[in-house]
Amino acid sequence: MIKFLDLQKVTAKYASEIHEAVRRVVDSGWYLQGQENERFEANYANYIGTKYAIGCANGLDALILIFKAYMEMGVMQAGDEVIVPANTYIASILALTENNLVPVFVEPKFNTLEIDDDMIESAITSKTKAIFIVHLYGRCAYTEKIGQLCKKYNLKLVEDNAQAHGCYFGNQRTGSIGDAAGHSFYPGKNLGAFGDAGAVTTNNKVLAEVVRALANYGSTRKYVFKYCGRNSRLDEIQAAILDVKLKHLDDDNEYRKDIAEYYIKHISNPCVSLPVTMDRRNNVFHLFPILCTKRDELHDYLEVNDVQTIIHYPIPPHKQECYQEWNALSLPITEQIAQQELSLPVSPVMEMGEVRKVVELVNRF
Numbered sequence: 453m454i455k456f457l458d459l460q461k462v463t464a465k466y467a468s469e470i471h472e473a474v475r476r477v478v479d480s481g482w483y484l485q486g487q488e489n490e491r492f493e494a495n496y497a498n499y500i501g502t503k504y505a506i507g508c509a510n511g512l513d514a515l516i517l518i519f520k521a522y523m524e525m526g527v528m529q530a531g532d533e534v535i536v537p538a539n540t541y542i543a544s545i546l547a548l549t550e551n552n553l554v555p556v557f558v559e560p561k562f563n564t565l566e567i568d569d570d571m572i573e574s575a576i577t578s579k580t581k582a583i584f585i586v587h588l589y590g591r592c593a594y595t596e597k598i599g600q601l602c603k604k605y606n607l608k609l610v611e612d613n614a615q616a617h618g619c620y621f622g623n624q625r626t627g628s629i630g631d632a633a634g635h636s637f638y639p640g641k642n643l644g645a646f647g648d649a650g651a652v653t654t655n656n657k658v659l660a661e662v663v664r665a666l667a668n669y670g671s672t673r674k675y676v677f678k679y680c681g682r683n684s685r686l687d688e689i690q691a692a693i694l695d696v697k698l699k700h701l702d703d704d705n706e707y708r709k710d711i712a713e714y715y716i717k718h719i720s721n722p723c724v725s726l727p728v729t730m731d732r733r734n735n736v737f738h739l740f741p742i743l744c745t746k747r748d749e750l751h752d753y754l755e756v757n758d759v760q761t762i763i764h765y766p767i768p769p770h771k772q773e774c775y776q777e778w779n780a781l782s783l784p785i786t787e788q789i790a791q792q793e794l795s796l797p798v799s800p801v802m803e804m805g806e807v808r809k810v811v812e813l814v815n816r817f
C-alpha cells in the first residue's frame with residue numbers, strides 16, 4: 453500500500469531528536485509560555501523573514517486572530533469585505549465569518565488553481581479592506597499585480613500560509629510578503645506538530661502585540677484584560693517538536709520537489725492534466741494536485757491498485773451547508789476543480805520506487 457502520507461515514517465526519521473526535545477519539556481515542569489515558545493518563535497520568524505512570530509493553538513486560530521486584531525485596531529469593522537479565493541479550505545472563510553467580515557469570493561485560474569489576479573479588481577468595493585490570499589497546495593499565490601492592487605486601493609494583504617511553509621516569491625518567503633500571515637502546523641502539513649499548532653507572522657509591532665494578547669485571553673499583564681480574547685496558546689511540547697522539525701524543513705521540501713519533478717516529467721496520460729509547473733522556488737508541493745474528467749474512476753482505480761489519493765476539496769466553501777447564503781453563487785471554475793481534482797501522494801518519506809509505481813498506474817489508467 454502506498455499511503456497518501458505515512459506520518460509514522462515521517463516521525464521515525466527524526467525520532468531521537470524529537471524524543472530528546474519532548475523529554476526536556478516533560479522534565480522541565482514548564483508547559484506553556486516558556487523558553488520553548490520563545491525559541492521556536494524566534495527561529496520561525498527568522499526562517500520566514502519577519503520581525504515577529506506568535507505561536508498559537510492552530511492554523512484557523514492564527515487566521516482568526518489576525519482579523520480580530522485588525523478589528524481591535526480599528527482597521528476593519530463588522531460588515532467590511534475581504535477578497536478571498538473561492539478555491540480554498542474552509543478555514544480561510546471561517547476566519548472571516550467568525551469576525552463578521554464578508555468574504556468576497558474570487559475564482560482561481562484553472563491552470564494554476566490559485567486566485568485569478570485578473571478577477572480581483574472588479575470585486576473591490578468601497579467596503580473592501582483586505583485581499584486575503586491562500587498559497588494553496590504549497591504554491592505561491594502572490595503576484596506583483598496583487599501587490600499593486602493593495603497599494604492602489606489601500607488594502608491589507610493577508611496570507612494563509614498553512615500549506616506553504618518554505619515557499620518563496622522572489623527572495624521573500626511566503627508568510628513575509630503581506631501585512632500578516634497565518635500558519636498551520638497540523639500534523640500533515642509540511643511543518644507538522646504532534647497535534648494542533650499554529651502561528652502568526654508579521655512585521656507590524658502593534659499587530660503582533662494585539663495578536664499575542666488576544667491569544668492569551670486578551671491580556672497583556674497577568675489578570676489585566678484589555679480585549680475580550682480567547683485561549684489560543686501554543687504548548688511548550690509542540691514548540692519544542694516544531695523547532696526540531698523546522699531544521700529539516702528545507703531538506704524535506706527539496707525531496708517533495710524531486711517527487712513533483714518526476715510526476716511532471718513522466719505523467720503522460722492524456723486524460724490527466726497537470727495544473728502544476730515545475731518551480732523549485734515558488735512551490736513546496738504540500739500537495740500534488742492533478743485534474744481528470746474521470747476523477748472518481750481514477751481514484752478508485754488507484755485505490756484497488758494500493759495507492760491512496762485524496763480530493764482537495766470535494767465541496768467548495770460556498771457550496772457547504774454551513775454557508776447556505778452563498779449556495780446559489782455560481783463559481784464555475786472552482787466547482788469544476790472540485791469535480792476534477794485529485795491529489796497524488798507526495799511526502800518526504802515516499803520512496804522513489806513508489807513514485808514510479810504511481811506514475812505507471814496513472815499512465816495505464
Ligand SMILES: *Cc1c(COP(=O)(O)O)cnc(C)c1O
Binds near residue numbers: 541
Ligand atoms: C490546514 C489549513 C488551515 C487550518 O489549519 P488548522 O491548523 O487545521 O486549524 C487553514 N488554511 C488552509 C489552507 C489549510 O490547509
